[in-house]
Amino acid sequence: xxxxxxxxxxxxxDVLAAMKSEFALPNNTIYxxxxxxxxxxxAALERVNHIVRQEWEQDLIGSWNTHGWWELPLHIGNxxxxxxxxxAGEVAVTDTTSSNLFKVLATALKxxxxxxxxxxxxxxxxxxxxxxxxxxxxxxxxxxxxxxxxIDGPQDLQDALSDEVVAVVLSxxxxxxxxxxxxxxxxxxxxxxxxxxxxxxxxxxxxVEIDLNGSDADFAxxxxxxxxxxxxxxxxxxxxxxxxxxxxxxPLSGWWGHAKPxxxxxxYTPAQGIRRYLSGTQPITSLALxxxxxxxxxxxxxxxxxxxxxxxxxxxxxxxxxxxxxxALTLVTPREQAIRGSHVSFRHEHGFAIIQxxxxxxxxxxxxxxEVMRFGITPLYLSHEDIWDAVQHLxxxxxxxxxxxxHFHRRGAxx
Amino acid sequence: xxxxxxxxxxxxxDVLAAMKSEFALPNNTIYxxxxxxxxxxxAALERVNHIVRQEWEQDLIGSWNTHGWWELPLHIGNxxxxxxxxxAGEVAVTDTTSSNLFKVLATALKxxxxxxxxxxxxxxxxxxxxxxxxxxxxxxxxxxxxxxxxIDGPQDLQDALSDEVVAVVLSxxxxxxxxxxxxxxxxxxxxxxxxxxxxxxxxxxxxVEIDLNGSDADFAxxxxxxxxxxxxxxxxxxxxxxxxxxxxxxPLSGWWGHAKPxxxxxxYTPAQGIRRYLSGTQPITSLALxxxxxxxxxxxxxxxxxxxxxxxxxxxxxxxxxxxxxxALTLVTPREQAIRGSHVSFRHEHGFAIIQxxxxxxxxxxxxxxEVMRFGITPLYLSHEDIWDAVQHLxxxxxxxxxxxxHFHRRGAxx
Numbered sequence: 047x048x049x050x051x052x053x054x055x056x057x058x059x060d061v062l063a064a065m066k067s068e069f070a071l072p073n074n075t076i077y078x079x080x081x082x083x084x085x086x087x088x089a090a091l092e093r094v095n096h097i098v099r100q101e102w103e104q105d106l107i108g109s110w111n112t113h114g115w116w117e118l119p120l121h122i123g124n125x126x127x128x129x130x131x132x133x134a135g136e137v138a139v140t141d142t143t144s145s146n147l148f149k150v151l152a153t154a155l156k157x158x159x160x161x162x163x164x165x166x167x168x169x170x171x172x173x174x175x176x177x178x179x180x181x182x183x184x185x186x187x188x189x190x191x192x193x194x195x196x197i198d199g200p201q202d203l204q205d206a207l208s209d210e211v212v213a214v215v216l217s218x219x220x221x222x223x224x225x226x227x228x229x230x231x232x233x234x235x236x237x238x239x240x241x242x243x244x245x246x247x248x249x250x251x252x253x254v255e256i257d258l259n260g261s262d263a264d265f266a267x268x269x270x271x272x273x274x275x276x277x278x279x280x281x282x283x284x285x286x287x288x289x290x291x292x293x294x295x296x297p298l299s300g301w302w303g304h305a306k307p308x309x310x311x312x313x314y315t316p317a318q319g320i321r322r323y324l325s326g327t328q329p330i331t332s333l334a335l336x337x338x339x340x341x342x343x344x345x346x347x348x349x350x351x352x353x354x355x356x357x358x359x360x361x362x363x364x365x366x367x368x369x370x371x372x373x374a375l376t377l378v379t380p381r382e383q384a385i386r387g388s389h390v391s392f393r394h395e396h397g398f399a400i401i402q403x404x405x406x407x408x409x410x411x412x413x414x415x416x417e418v419m420r421f422g423i424t425p426l427y428l429s430h431e432d433i434w435d436a437v438q439h440l441x442x443x444x445x446x447x448x449x450x451x452x453h454f455h456r457r458g459a460x461x
Numbered sequence: 462x463x464x465x466x467x468x469x470x471x472x473x474x475d476v477l478a479a480m481k482s483e484f485a486l487p488n489n490t491i492y493x494x495x496x497x498x499x500x501x502x503x504a505a506l507e508r509v510n511h512i513v514r515q516e517w518e519q520d521l522i523g524s525w526n527t528h529g530w531w532e533l534p535l536h537i538g539n540x541x542x543x544x545x546x547x548x549a550g551e552v553a554v555t556d557t558t559s560s561n562l563f564k565v566l567a568t569a570l571k572x573x574x575x576x577x578x579x580x581x582x583x584x585x586x587x588x589x590x591x592x593x594x595x596x597x598x599x600x601x602x603x604x605x606x607x608x609x610x611x612i613d614g615p616q617d618l619q620d621a622l623s624d625e626v627v628a629v630v631l632s633x634x635x636x637x638x639x640x641x642x643x644x645x646x647x648x649x650x651x652x653x654x655x656x657x658x659x660x661x662x663x664x665x666x667x668x669v670e671i672d673l674n675g676s677d678a679d680f681a682x683x684x685x686x687x688x689x690x691x692x693x694x695x696x697x698x699x700x701x702x703x704x705x706x707x708x709x710x711x712p713l714s715g716w717w718g719h720a721k722p723x724x725x726x727x728x729y730t731p732a733q734g735i736r737r738y739l740s741g742t743q744p745i746t747s748l749a750l751x752x753x754x755x756x757x758x759x760x761x762x763x764x765x766x767x768x769x770x771x772x773x774x775x776x777x778x779x780x781x782x783x784x785x786x787x788x789a790l791t792l793v794t795p796r797e798q799a800i801r802g803s804h805v806s807f808r809h810e811h812g813f814a815i816i817q818x819x820x821x822x823x824x825x826x827x828x829x830x831x832e833v834m835r836f837g838i839t840p841l842y843l844s845h846e847d848i849w850d851a852v853q854h855l856x857x858x859x860x861x862x863x864x865x866x867x868h869f870h871r872r873g874a875x876x
Binding site: 091108176414 | 520559
């Protein structure tokens with residue numbers, strides 16, 4: 047029998063407990079949505095005021111050099127690299143995940159273009175849709191006859207692979223189920239068929255240990271505004287390893303990716319390294335704040351974060367089953383640690399209304415069609431006691447039936 | 462003979478004089494670089510603190526709805542539309558100018574694709590290079606044999622047009638010379654040959670009267686961080702008129718451009734209208750600040766801004782010629798008002814060093830290869846007396862030869 051006292055004991059032994067003080071957390075809230083929009087690091091407030099009052103207001107155009115604006119995508123990228131098993135100079139923080147997928151997919155297709163029978167791009171039906179939409183945009187614009195083919199789940203990958211597959215786009219952690227692909231084995235499986243793999247790290251970066259180079263992966267993209275706490279809609283990361291980066295370019299070849307952008311040459315010459323994945327001028331205020339989020343991670347170890355994440359998700363599952371076992375909840379997330387990310391999803395017929403009732407009580411999870419209640423577990427600022435309290439609220443709502451679907455209108459929210 | 466007293470008289474009659482109070486201006490500076498990075502509106506400080514402390518920190522994920530984050534691209538776009546002769550629903554503020562050029566160029570090519578002899582994309586050799594680089598990225602990515610052909614200046618457009626031209630990309634105001642294309646006549650000239658035109662408004666938006674629909678233009682893109690004072694690297698605008706917007710899509714088809722993004726459908730269905738030119742999740746902090754810059758413009762009229770801009774650029778040219786006439790300065794910018802934007806450029810053998818000497822004195826202009834000193838004239842916060850003072854500094858530097866090229870290293874700065 048798990049108890050509140052037991053949770054408190056675990057908190058006392060928690061090596062990450064002090065990290066909570068790095069963040070400005072919302073009042074009276076247990077925030078289980080850091081996998082959608084991360085919380086604000088304390089440092090972001092001072093930083094943004096410096097940017098607005100000193101860098102923008104006073105130093106203006108000179109800030110491109112004196113405050114390092116121009117270098118921010120690689121400056122932050124080099125820090126992000128440390129979280130994902132990448133080398134310095136392999137990661138940039140720039141543009142959006144959608145744009146970055148477009149760039150690396152274009153690169154993958156270009157690398158493979160001499161093998162004219164490779165026309166199939168594989169992705170998961172359950173992928174976050176923007177990945178599918180970008181692939182569709184790519185296939186519709188090229189006239190080579192590329193085709194997106196969807197697989198229904200991990201069990202279907204092997205059968206779908208063939209010497210006609212050019213590239214595979216996979217979400218490292220699925221945004222809804224929380225399923226975690228084993229990166230190294232899956233990459234090897236894909237390479238065995240001569241295809242390239244693009245890993246979407248949106249729901250794993252900052253939550254799961256990632257070893258991109260150790261896995262021999264080909265490309266990766268991902269959000270910085272979820273577990274990395276980079277700020278709302280902050281620019282995304284893109285990783286291209288040494289083995290590919292100087293092979294070909296990418297079509298969004300704007301001036302920030304030029305070898306000598308200030309020569310004002312008429313011909314595009316790509317910079318060496320990840321810089322060629324930059325394109326247009328970056329939104330400095332939003333971009334600089336990513337630094338504050340990533341800096342917190344550099345004070346700890348991803349192995350510590352992963353350990354606590356697994357402990358908290360284990361606890362959450364066990365407590366829901368202990369406290370709410372008589373209700374019609376179905377665990378969507380894998381029970382097996384090796385294939386579980388850092389959020390836990392349960393299905394319930396009235397999932398949407400229950401999530402609204404939880405939010406009214408200050409327990410912020412979110413809802414994803416169909417019927418999925420999603421709870422993001424962020425080890426840097428959640429305690430075991432928070433998990434206990436969240437489950438008690440859920441139990442109370444379920445036991446009393448105190449949700450009323452009629453009160454709540456379904457409305458959008460962001461992945 | 463122009464005098465300081467005359468300048469002061471003009472300031473007393475200036476209908477825009479009060480607008481200066483809308484901005485937090487740098488200390489001891491005459492800022493003639495607002496065509497590169499605009500100054501900070503006062504409102505931006507309160508806004509950014511609200512975003513960081515309330516919207517991000519306290520309201521978190523709910524802010525996508527309650528604080529209108531999701532709607533910002535069109536909310537601000539509708540305001541920008543009023544400055545450029547566009548209708549509500551035709552403009553979005555999103556991504557970068559480079560990305561937006563890629564999107565609209567892809568659209569233009571798609572619209573024209575049945576006319577298989579049209580393979581030439583025309584642009585100016587003197588365009589800001591990112592436009593050329595993006596066109597090159599597009600031609601290299603598509604395999605149809607599109608070709609970028611450069612024209613040396615306005616005088617060459619007519620000869621370059623033919624029934625093989627698919628699209629023409631033109632900078633409404635040239636970033637270096639300040640040349641202003643007559644939009645309506647040029648658009649008609651291009652249409653007469655069956656080609657489409659894309660106007661790059663980076664150096665005209667917020668400085669020049671623009672009538673996109675009145676000119677029957679096809680597409681427009683542009684920066685918000687220059688004359689519009691949207692903040693460093695702020696997201697860019699894109700305009701697609703009713704006549705084209707629902708014809709075809711664009712290849713960066715991310716989820717923000719989907720008709721029903723929260724249905725999580727596997728197939729991309731483009732939204733109606735300009736929303737389909739959205740792609741990935743936007744950098745909210747940087748994006749929201751554009752609102753503050755644009756709001757200042759809505760308190761005045763573009764006709765007033767244009768009148769004052771012409772008065773100040775006329776005055777600047779006249780004063781330089783009166784005060785510095787014996788020095789080897791060559792006016793690069795057109796003297797004729799109808800074809801002049803809102804910056805003035807002079808060429809001088811030691812242009813780079815002179816600009817550095819001016820900056821040391823607090824007169825911030827910038828330098829563009831080769832030998833071009835560029836002075837941006839922003840009517841919302843510059844006075845006639847500022848122009849007088851700036852020219853006096855220039856005169857003093859030139860008269861005394863008080864620049865020393867050896868002290869200054871050439872380094873990059875941002876357009």
